Amino acid sequence: MGILEGEKVTKFFGGLAAVFDVDFDIDEGEIVGLIGPNGAGKTTLFNLISGSLSTTGGEIRYQGKRISNLKPHQICRLGIARTFQSVNLFGNISVFDHVFLGSICGTASRTKAVDARHKAATILELVGLPARKSELAKNLPLGEQKRLEIGRALATEPRVLLLDEVMAGLTATELNSFTTLIRQIRSGGTTILLVEHVMQAIMAICDRIIVLHHGVKLAEGLPQEIAKNQKVIEVYLGTDAYAER
Amino acid sequence: MDYGKGLWTKSFFSSLLVLFLATLPFYMPPYTPLAVTSILMYVVLTVSWAMFCGPTRYMSLATATFFGVGMYTSAVLGERLPFPVVVLCGSLGSFFIGLLTGYICLRLRGFYFAIFTFGLNELVRNFVLWWEGRVAHTVGRWVVLVDSLTIYYYMLAIVVLTVLVTFFINRSKYGLILLSIGEAEEAASHIGINVTRYRIVFFALSCFFMGMAGAVMATKWAYIDPRIAFNPVLNFTPVLMALFGGVGKMYGPIVGAGILTLASEILLSRFPYYYMLLYGSLFIVIISFLPDGLVGLTGRWRRNRGTR
Amino acid sequence: MSIKLIFDVAITGLIMGGIYALIAMGLNLQYGVARVLNVSHGEFVMLGAFITYFAHKIFGINPLLSLVFCGPLLFIVGFFMYRTLFQYLRRTSGSLDVFEGRSMLASFGALYVIQNIALMWWGPNVKAYSYLNYPVRFLGLTFEANRLAALLFTLVLILVFYLFVVYSKAGKAIRAAAQNEKSAQLMGINVPAVLGFCFGLGSLLAGLAGSVVSMMQEITPLIGFPYLIIAMIVLVLGGAGNILGSLLGGLILGGVTTVVMYVEPGLSLVVSYVIFALILLIRPEGVLGR
Numbered sequence: 001m002g003i004l005e006g007e008k009v010t011k012f013f014g015g016l017a018a019v020f021d022v023d024f025d026i027d028e029g030e031i032v033g034l035i036g037p038n039g040a041g042k043t044t045l046f047n048l049i050s051g052s053l054s055t056t057g058g059e060i061r062y063q064g065k066r067i068s069n070l071k072p073h074q075i076c077r078l079g080i081a082r083t084f085q086s087v088n089l090f091g092n093i094s095v096f097d098h099v100f101l102g103s104i105c106g107t108a109s110r111t112k113a114v115d116a117r118h119k120a121a122t123i124l125e126l127v128g129l130p131a132r133k134s135e136l137a138k139n140l141p142l143g144e145q146k147r148l149e150i151g152r153a154l155a156t157e158p159r160v161l162l163l164d165e166v167m168a169g170l171t172a173t174e175l176n177s178f179t180t181l182i183r184q185i186r187s188g189g190t191t192i193l194l195v196e197h198v199m200q201a202i203m204a205i206c207d208r209i210i211v212l213h214h215g216v217k218l219a220e221g222l223p224q225e226i227a228k229n230q231k232v233i234e235v236y237l238g239t240d241a242y243a244e245r
Numbered sequence: 246m247d248y249g250k251g252l253w254t255k256s257f258f259s260s261l262l263v264l265f266l267a268t269l270p271f272y273m274p275p276y277t278p279l280a281v282t283s284i285l286m287y288v289v290l291t292v293s294w295a296m297f298c299g300p301t302r303y304m305s306l307a308t309a310t311f312f313g314v315g316m317y318t319s320a321v322l323g324e325r326l327p328f329p330v331v332v333l334c335g336s337l338g339s340f341f342i343g344l345l346t347g348y349i350c351l352r353l354r355g356f357y358f359a360i361f362t363f364g365l366n367e368l369v370r371n372f373v374l375w376w377e378g379r380v381a382h383t384v385g386r387w388v389v390l391v392d393s394l395t396i397y398y399y400m401l402a403i404v405v406l407t408v409l410v411t412f413f414i415n416r417s418k419y420g421l422i423l424l425s426i427g428e429a430e431e432a433a434s435h436i437g438i439n440v441t442r443y444r445i446v447f448f449a450l451s452c453f454f455m456g457m458a459g460a461v462m463a464t465k466w467a468y469i470d471p472r473i474a475f476n477p478v479l480n481f482t483p484v485l486m487a488l489f490g491g492v493g494k495m496y497g498p499i500v501g502a503g504i505l506t507l508a509s510e511i512l513l514s515r516f517p518y519y520y521m522l523l524y525g526s527l528f529i530v531i532i533s534f535l536p537d538g539l540v541g542l543t544g545r546w547r548r549n550r551g552t553r
Numbered sequence: 554m555s556i557k558l559i560f561d562v563a564i565t566g567l568i569m570g571g572i573y574a575l576i577a578m579g580l581n582l583q584y585g586v587a588r589v590l591n592v593s594h595g596e597f598v599m600l601g602a603f604i605t606y607f608a609h610k611i612f613g614i615n616p617l618l619s620l621v622f623c624g625p626l627l628f629i630v631g632f633f634m635y636r637t638l639f640q641y642l643r644r645t646s647g648s649l650d651v652f653e654g655r656s657m658l659a660s661f662g663a664l665y666v667i668q669n670i671a672l673m674w675w676g677p678n679v680k681a682y683s684y685l686n687y688p689v690r691f692l693g694l695t696f697e698a699n700r701l702a703a704l705l706f707t708l709v710l711i712l713v714f715y716l717f718v719v720y721s722k723a724g725k726a727i728r729a730a731a732q733n734e735k736s737a738q739l740m741g742i743n744v745p746a747v748l749g750f751c752f753g754l755g756s757l758l759a760g761l762a763g764s765v766v767s768m769m770q771e772i773t774p775l776i777g778f779p780y781l782i783i784a785m786i787v788l789v790l791g792g793a794g795n796i797l798g799s800l801l802g803g804l805i806l807g808g809v810t811t812v813v814m815y816v817e818p819g820l821s822l823v824v825s826y827v828i829f830a831l832i833l834l835i836r837p838e839g840v841l842g843r
Contacts, residue, residue, distance in 0.1 A: 113418065364782065368823060
């Protein structure tokens with residue numbers, strides 16, 4: 001029984017099944033990748049886990065307890081944090097205050113303002129933004145905005161971190177530093193679930209990969225296995241170039 | 246939320262202003278406190294409107310409703326209870342109705358929230374009109390009289406209280422929380438903020454002060470009826486004043502309310518015939534040419550980064 | 554419960570419903586298409602009523618014929634208002650939300666201006682005229698001719714407008730612009746012109762409704778506001794952008810409020826609001842919304 005489990009998770013929008021009968025079992029400390037073509041249901045699944053959406057069927061469990069129909073702020077306090085597909089920051093709030101807010105509002109037990117400030121400073125160091133702490137979020141370039149989103153999520157002391165296409169739009173250098181950052185976060189004990197299109201990153205970081213297609217789980221396994229999986233190749237990867245690593 | 250730099254200067258000048266206003270009756274003719282009372286009323290309404298609607302970006306058009314609740318509390322309880330208690334009851338009444346209203350309608354998004362609150366005032370007005378006619382068998386009510394000087398000092402105290410509360414909210418984590426709700430509600434809920442609870446509570450808090458002002462002002466106007474107490478003008482005026490002053494900084498609503506009330510008092514006394522015409526035109530001009538309010542103007546002059 | 558009473562309620566209900574439908578469709582054209590929540594809309598109803606009144610009083614013109622100039626006159630006023638004020642606001646607003654907020658507030662200023670001008674020119678006193686005030690026998694019952702005329706007039710107007718919106722090219726362009734401006738533009742529809750036209754058209758409808766109102770009740774410069782409130786309720790009921798929804802919503806609300814008016818007069822507006830609140834909370838897109 002892993003830290004985050006899903007059993008027959010289903011979500012219907014009207015007559016359309018965005019996610020259908022999806023099972024998953026994430027162990028603590030893993031980095032699991034979630035891939036699939038656009039519209040496969042990846043972000044919907046994230047939304048179901050984080051509480052933005054409620055499930056139509058099935059169950060999601062965190063540390064053995066059912067979280068399927070809790071509100072986002074409750075799920076955050078339990079220890080699941082996320083970033084968003086299109087960066088969702090508080091434009092007119094400073095970098096420091098983003099992380100400060102996360103620390104003071106999102107932790108399981110009350111955090112005092114003084115401690116929250118210390119923690120915010122530490123996290124800003126981790127994500128590489130201490131120099132920008134007074135800057136308003138709307139004035140940051142994309143790469144830094146993504147770091148800030150991660151930092152804000154980390155401030156809530158999550159056991160599980162959901163990263164939604166965090167690598168999209170980054171340069172090669174940035175990709176490298178993000179990869180390092182994610183590994184650092186994991187070595188701190190956080191479990192990571194990663195939705196990505198950037199194959200290079202996924203194959204490099206993930207312990208395991210789950211593939212979704214039209215809302216259904218198509219395949220699951222080690223990166224090398226997925227790279228060789230015929231069904232996945234047909235649907236998504238196009239060639240088996242990655243199998244040769 | 247950096248208040249460090251100018252904080253001592255601002256506090257000093259603010260205290261000076263309060264002192265000046267507090268001692269006003271001693272060296273100004275008697276009608277001055279009366280006129281200033283109106284200004285104080287608008288300042289309270291504008292600041293309490295901006296307390297919630299500024300950071301969260303909701304456009305509440307129900308200020309008159311909560312003000313009116315305070316007025317009616319005063320009218321009903323005025324004979325039986327001492328004045329301070331009546332004022333407190335008016336505030337609490339508005340607070341609880343604010344909680345209920347907020348619970349019902351804060352889930353609505355921008356446009357729908359605005360017309361719901363707009364309609365709410367009409368609903369309450371018509372309902373009270375019907376109730377007074379059918380059940381209480383009266384049209385309006387007389388309010389226990391309180392002398393103008395007491396009213397003046399009460400209003401001054403309320404202004405100070407409202408401004409102080411707003412100030413401390415903005416400085417605290419609650420100010421950040423409200424801002425985050427206005428900027429990106431979904432993200433805010435994902436970092437542990439119980440958006441619903443904070444929205445409702447702070448909305449009700451702003452209603453508290455509106456009710457407080459209503460309870461006091463009822464004694465000044467002495468006679469109230471649903472048309473007076475739930476006057477739709479009071480729904481839009483604080484919004485206009487807040488926008489005129491600018492919602493980015495805290496003193497914006499205060500300055501906006503002060504200047505506009507003064508201007509309208511002058512207009513009313515000089516051109517009673519054309520008053521509405523001029524007032525409406527002023528409205529249009531301000532909306533058209535001052536989108537960021539006065540505060541925004543000073544921002545542009547000093548070439549600061551924008552306030553919003 | 555006599556047959557006469559039922560007929561009375563029915564006729565009044567239909568007339569009121571027709572008036573509400575016209576005013577609401579007008580408001581819907583202005584908000585659903587031009588995105589302006591025109592709080593001064595009620596004042597156009599008032600203006601329409603006064604124009605009809607004066608036309609009858611001074612020139613002896615048949616109120617039913619006043620639509621010929623009443624509508625176009627108010628169309629021009631509304632169109633002018635849009636092109637000068639709201640188009641400017643739209644240009645200078647960063648986002649649609651900001652524009653909606655500012656234009657609503659600006660229209661509030663316009664409300665004051667129009668109301669004040671009316672008060673200055675015509676005074677606050679009540680005015681009324683009597684027209685076609687003779688009884689007519691129909692189905693063995695007696696009705697007033699003016700009420701039947703008003704009913705016919707309203708229903709004809711609504712029918713004409715309905716046909717226009719559904720079947721004419723202009724009507725289709727309007728509905729397209731209401732649903733999706735960008736796509737409409739890509740289809741070759743001159744959206745900016747449509748917006749101004751729609752706004753004016755909305756004022757036209759308000760004016761025509763005002764004509765009917767002047768046949769039914771006494772008028773003062775202050776009668777506009779309650780009609781605005783009702784129009785907003787119907788707008789929400791039928792769904793913003795859904796012109797036909799406003800039509801149906803207006804008729805339904807007219808019927809409901811008339812019934813309530815016969816039972817407990819002071820509560821008719823209250824009942825409308827409660828319906829309004831319930832709809833907003835349960836289904837903000839409107840019962841018939843998109």
